[in-house]
Amino acid sequence: MYQTGRIRVPGISEEEIHSxxxxxxxxxxxxxxxxxxxxxxxxxxxxGGTSGTFNPAETIDLFESxxxxxxxxxxxxxxxxxPARRIAMRVYEIAALVFSxxxxxxxxxxxxxxxxxxxxxxRIRDLELFIENNLPGRKDPVQETEKKSSISAAVTxxxxxLYYQKITALxxxxxxxxxxxxxxxxxxxxxxxxxxxxxxxxxxPQQLDEETEIDGVVVPDWNSQEEDPEFNLxxxxxxxxxxxFYIAAARRSSLRMYSSDxxxxxxxxxxxxxxxxxxxxxxxxxxxxxxxxxxxWMKK
Amino acid sequence: MKPSIIQxxxxxxxxxxxxxxxxxxxxxxxxxxxxxxxxxxxxxxxFSRIAESTKNNTLKKTDxxxxxxxxGFRFEPSYEHPAERKRIMFxxxxxxxxxxxxxxxxxxxxxxxxxxxxxxxxxxxxxYVLSDETGYVLKxxxxxxxxxxxFTDERLIRQQRGKYRRDRRSSAELRLLVLGRVxxxxxxxxxxxxxxxxxxxxxxxxxKITGVTAPELSGYLEECRNYVRYLxxxxxxxxxxPLGQNQLERLWQETDFYLTVSQxxxxxxxxxxxxxxxxxxxxxxxxxxxxxxxxxxxxxxxxGFDPAVMAELICMYHPYRTPESSQRYAGLIKSQNDRFNRxxxxxxxxxxxxxxxx
Numbered sequence: 001m002y003q004t005g006r007i008r009v010p011g012i013s014e015e016e017i018h019s020x021x022x023x024x025x026x027x028x029x030x031x032x033x034x035x036x037x038x039x040x041x042x043x044x045x046x047x048g049g050t051s052g053t054f055n056p057a058e059t060i061d062l063f064e065s066x067x068x069x070x071x072x073x074x075x076x077x078x079x080x081x082x083p084a085r086r087i088a089m090r091v092y093e094i095a096a097l098v099f100s101x102x103x104x105x106x107x108x109x110x111x112x113x114x115x116x117x118x119x120x121x122x123r124i125r126d127l128e129l130f131i132e133n134n135l136p137g138r139k140d141p142v143q144e145t146e147k148k149s150s151i152s153a154a155v156t157x158x159x160x161x162l163y164y165q166k167i168t169a170l171x172x173x174x175x176x177x178x179x180x181x182x183x184x185x186x187x188x189x190x191x192x193x194x195x196x197x198x199x200x201x202x203x204x205p206q207q208l209d210e211e212t213e214i215d216g217v218v219v220p221d222w223n224s225q226e227e228d229p230e231f232n233l234x235x236x237x238x239x240x241x242x243x244x245f246y247i248a249a250a251r252r253s254s255l256r257m258y259s260s261d262x263x264x265x266x267x268x269x270x271x272x273x274x275x276x277x278x279x280x281x282x283x284x285x286x287x288x289x290x291x292x293x294x295x296x297w298m299k300k
Numbered sequence: 301m302k303p304s305i306i307q308x309x310x311x312x313x314x315x316x317x318x319x320x321x322x323x324x325x326x327x328x329x330x331x332x333x334x335x336x337x338x339x340x341x342x343x344x345x346x347f348s349r350i351a352e353s354t355k356n357n358t359l360k361k362t363d364x365x366x367x368x369x370x371x372g373f374r375f376e377p378s379y380e381h382p383a384e385r386k387r388i389m390f391x392x393x394x395x396x397x398x399x400x401x402x403x404x405x406x407x408x409x410x411x412x413x414x415x416x417x418x419x420x421x422x423x424x425x426x427x428y429v430l431s432d433e434t435g436y437v438l439k440x441x442x443x444x445x446x447x448x449x450x451f452t453d454e455r456l457i458r459q460q461r462g463k464y465r466r467d468r469r470s471s472a473e474l475r476l477l478v479l480g481r482v483x484x485x486x487x488x489x490x491x492x493x494x495x496x497x498x499x500x501x502x503x504x505x506x507x508k509i510t511g512v513t514a515p516e517l518s519g520y521l522e523e524c525r526n527y528v529r530y531l532x533x534x535x536x537x538x539x540x541x542p543l544g545q546n547q548l549e550r551l552w553q554e555t556d557f558y559l560t561v562s563q564x565x566x567x568x569x570x571x572x573x574x575x576x577x578x579x580x581x582x583x584x585x586x587x588x589x590x591x592x593x594x595x596x597x598x599x600x601x602x603x604g605f606d607p608a609v610m611a612e613l614i615c616m617y618h619p620y621r622t623p624e625s626s627q628r629y630a631g632l633i634k635s636q637n638d639r640f641n642r643x644x645x646x647x648x649x650x651x652x653x654x655x656x657x658x
Contacts, residue, residue: 006603009613010635011628017613024612028501035608038493041530043523044484045401057400061408068374114404 066096180215192220216245303364304335310370311342317569324452364658371413388424392434392566398485403516417441430567431590450646472620476507477555479570490561492527497611512542552577565589575640598639
């Protein structure tokens with residue numbers, strides 16, 4: 001349940017302390033999912049790290065640091081002797097200072113360029129990862145299940161649709177030969193509904209009564225739901241079958257603009273746990289090629 | 301005739317561990333009859349009577365140099381000075397990857413600082429460190445060896461040894477302190493997550509996060525505030541910013557636990573400060589960090605970090621919750637006192653040793 005290795009406290013043996021901790025955590029009613037959710041909570045802006053030969057930190061440092069002033073000791077500078085040498089060094093240092101002051105705008109522009117390079121690098125990395133995970137020949141359990149279920153998952157399918165298919169394949173709904181029932185919430189453009197209605201039985205929220213069991217809930221745009229998102233979650237998840245899934249997409253662009261949006265967005269997790277009391281399994285949480293986040297839960 | 305002792309550092313600052321170490325060495329050399337000078341790249345006006353700028357200052361061949369190595373700082377005369385008349389004091393360099401997401405400038409400086417050690421190894425022979433962890437860094441960058449010495453702040457020892465008495469209060473709330481620079485390697489967010497689990501355990505935690513944040517890392521501070529808001533801990537956590545000596549001393553007085561979940565520490569002076577003030581220490585040991593060596597066999601130390609586990613451990617040693625936990629807390633403080641006394645002995649031995657005969 002927990003990740004810590006050795007624990008050292010005076011006066012108690014390690015076995016004893018581990019068993020006491022385990023007992024206490026169990027008594028608190030903390031689920032491993034809850035502990036993991038807090039432990040893995042991460043608002044950091046992501047690494048501006050290095051790959052290959054490009055090291056952004058080193059590049060910025062090199063760009064900003066002036067080279068050390070020459071000592072004027074070589075024979076090339078024979079005419080700088082005594083105090084003249086010291087004056088020359090001082091002039092050189094002042095010139096370097098003035099030049100760096102005058103170059104402040106250029107420095108800012110260079111920083112922007114490096115920032116853009118980092119963003120591009122991350123985007124390429126994400127794409128590579130996505131393609132690698134979805135290569136036709138790759139034998140991962142999800143794709144294997146898809147094959148058995150006669151679903152042709154291809155990279156060309158819009159990403160969100162691909163993941164719906166994956167998750168539906170996981171739920172095993174296809175085994176029964178029935179079309180899975182899915183509720184799509186606030187699909188303003190209609191694009192999500194039209195692209196999946198061949199494979200799924202798509203219901204609108206108003207078509208749902210208390211008795212209807214559904215396989216999945218899809219929120220194409222978390223940020224622009226008409227009703228309160230927490231209300232939607234609690235309302236539709238009641239109809240979810242065990243093993244049914246909830247999937248939501250949110251625009252990432254808003255996260256970049258305001259850090260508080262990151263907090264609001266993270267509230268999706270909290271909403272699932274607090275409002276719905278789903279206590280289910282978070283299957284995945286990922287970002288796609290720079291525009292959206294998806295999140296999937298499966299009901300126990 | 302005794303040589304002048306010149307100590308050189310990148311900068312001096314109030315409440316800074318390296319600065320205190322420099323002053324302690326300075327006092328000791330003076331008491332032994334040496335003339336001393338302190339040169340620094342940057343220092344506050346308050347120190348202008350004690351310190352001089354490195355600009356326009358050179359070294360005489362007869363001077364004895366102690367170079368306190370900091371990143372992003374190059375004092376040319378140090379390199380040219382004869383090897384037998386100089387020493388280097390190395391305090392460790394935080395890996396740059398902690399800073400890269402927040403400030404490429406700082407990350408770049410750290411990278412440069414690390415690669416500079418190879419050049420220093422060519423010219424310095426005597427190297428001193430506060431922990432073996434930092435010593436390994438020197439060795440892996442070309443130094444033949446190093447000598448470990450204890451962190452020395454005589455004022456701390458003089459003030460605290462055997463004299464410190466903490467006021468016990470009746471309130472049941474648990475007061476925690478996170479002290480030091482607010483920077484990504486300190487993993488302040490993990491301390492915040494610990495408070496979340498302490499609150500879930502019904503401990504009524506109150507944590508103060510004290511220390512300066514570099515302007516380049518303001519994004520990190522904002523991120524930490526987001527954790528507090530998201531976990532609804534506004535009433536449990538306070539960011540105090542940097543504090544003066546008196547305010548800090550008052551804060552120590554009312555603190556029950558000093559918490560550090562830092563992933564990289566060259567020594568971690570606040571661990572010793574907490575022990576000196578009879579405040580329980582809860583800390584994490586990570587690869588390359590010196591916490592374990594500094595804490596010795598005292599305090600609560602986990603190898604790796606899990607906020608739920610850390611919270612439970614702190615709960616078990618809550619000074620006011622149950623008679624059993626109070627008793628455990630008293631035992632913890634006693635073991636820390638023993639460790640602090642051993643540390644004082646190490647410092648006494650060092651101060652009377654050959655380091656000060658040059």
